[in-house]
Amino acid sequence: MTTLRDILHSRIASNGPMRIDEYMATCLLHPTQGYYTTRDPFGAQGDFTTAPEISQMFGELLGLCLAQSWLAQDAPSAFTLAELGPGRGTLMADILRATRNVPGFIEAAQITLVEASPTLRDAQAKTLAGHQVNWADGTDALPDQPLFLVANEFFDALPIRQFVRGETSWHERQVGLEDGALSFGLGPELPQPALADRLADTTPGDLVEDCTQLAPILHPVSERIATHGGAALIVDYGDWHSLGDTLQALRGHENADPLAAPGQADLTAHVDFEKLALAAAPASHTRITPQGVFLERLGITQRAQTLAKGMTEDALNAHVAAHRRLTHPSEMGNLFKVMGIYPPHHSPPPGLEP
Numbered sequence: 053m054t055t056l057r058d059i060l061h062s063r064i065a066s067n068g069p070m071r072i073d074e075y076m077a078t079c080l081l082h083p084t085q086g087y088y089t090t091r092d093p094f095g096a097q098g099d100f101t102t103a104p105e106i107s108q109m110f111g112e113l114l115g116l117c118l119a120q121s122w123l124a125q126d127a128p129s130a131f132t133l134a135e136l137g138p139g140r141g142t143l144m145a146d147i148l149r150a151t152r153n154v155p156g157f158i159e160a161a162q163i164t165l166v167e168a169s170p171t172l173r174d175a176q177a178k179t180l181a182g183h184q185v186n187w188a189d190g191t192d193a194l195p196d197q198p199l200f201l202v203a204n205e206f207f208d209a210l211p212i213r214q215f216v217r218g219e220t221s222w223h224e225r226q227v228g229l230e231d232g233a234l235s236f237g238l239g240p241e242l243p244q245p246a247l248a249d250r251l252a253d254t255t256p257g258d259l260v261e262d263c264t265q266l267a268p269i270l271h272p273v274s275e276r277i278a279t280h281g282g283a284a285l286i287v288d289y290g291d292w293h294s295l296g297d298t299l300q301a302l303r304g305h306e307n308a309d310p311l312a313a314p315g316q317a318d319l320t321a322h323v324d325f326e327k328l329a330l331a332a333a334p335a336s337h338t339r340i341t342p343q344g345v346f347l348e349r350l351g352i353t354q355r356a357q358t359l360a361k362g363m364t365e366d367a368l369n370a371h372v373a374a375h376r377r378l379t380h381p382s383e384m385g386n387l388f389k390v391m392g393i394y395p396p397h398h399s400p401p402p403g404l405e406p
Contacts, residue, residue, distance in 0.1 A: 056085040056315035069228035073211035104143035107374035111146025113350040118200045119154040121283040131198035133161035137206035141179030191272040199282035208320040217258040234311040261294045267331040278335040284393040290323030298322035338392040338404040344385025349403040
């Protein structure tokens with residue numbers, strides 16, 4: 053049987069070293085052997101656990117945040133309720149449950165999931181059975197109407213390019229072959245117009261990352277929000293400015309070598325929120341807020357106390373641990389950041405106020 057490793061070896065042997073983004077895209081989305089196209093990667097039986105799988109509180113609070121923004125914008129009678137990369141559909145299910153008592157919200161919502169994986173689309177359909185759901189291949193297919201959107205751990209999975217600073221320009225990091233094994237190497241030093249501004253804040257040897265897919269994906273979202281109204285909540289790990297190698301692989305909930313098992317491990321990189329902010333035009337955007345601060349502002353501790361009533365000891369311990377994992381600075385509370393996108397001349401989404 054031909055493995056993805058065999059396919060990569062053959063391609064590199066024929067065409068030379070490949071860029072990091074090409075390697076990531078092949079590993080994640082190869083039509084028959086890609087990581088996302090062949091499996092459900094979530095939960096205890098998968099390779100990683102996202103915030104919605106940790107506790108229902110996460111999705112409930114994001115849903116109520118969007119609903120409050122909807123009310124603040126005069127409750128449009130028809131709008132798109134969308135999620136990018138919705139996993140099993142757990143987050144959207146929590147959003148819909150939390151907002152069912154907001155008068156008119158569910159009735160006005162047209163649910164659209166932006167998902168490429170057939171395996172995950174099937175899982176989402178099962179999770180959201182009873183709701184009318186539409187799927188889209190990309191954000192450019194979202195309807196031209198008010199848009200209320202969430203993207204949790206979506207942008208970190210987009211393929212990135214990596215560049216190492218030379219004396220006057222950049223060496224692109226590549227995946228090639230060395231002694232018959234996949235290995236990292238550097239291309240020749242060449243100008244990179246997209247990184248011209250980074251020459252001022254880097255020195256030779258520094259590594260920076262660039263996600264070329266980010267702006268084309270986010271821009272249709274921003275255009276719809278700026279034109280028709282709405283709000284977007286982007287939750288991901290990263291920081292304001294890219295600096296250093298953040299490419300990582302996760303397999304069986306453990307860190308792994310990104311080159312060791314192509315197609316068998318999740319590949320991600322930290323999100324450059326500065327690039328997200330630039331792509332948010334013509335809509336407005338908030339500054340990044342740590343996830344823990346955002347959830348506390350929305351009342352997660354009060355919600356946790358309400359849910360804790362009547363819990364047995366084991367359930368209560370798991371519940372307390374989930375609250376800590378989502379909010380504590382040493383866990384997800386500081387690593388994950390939240391950015392809001394909203395129409396010009398409107399208030400930002402709750403929890404993201406300056």
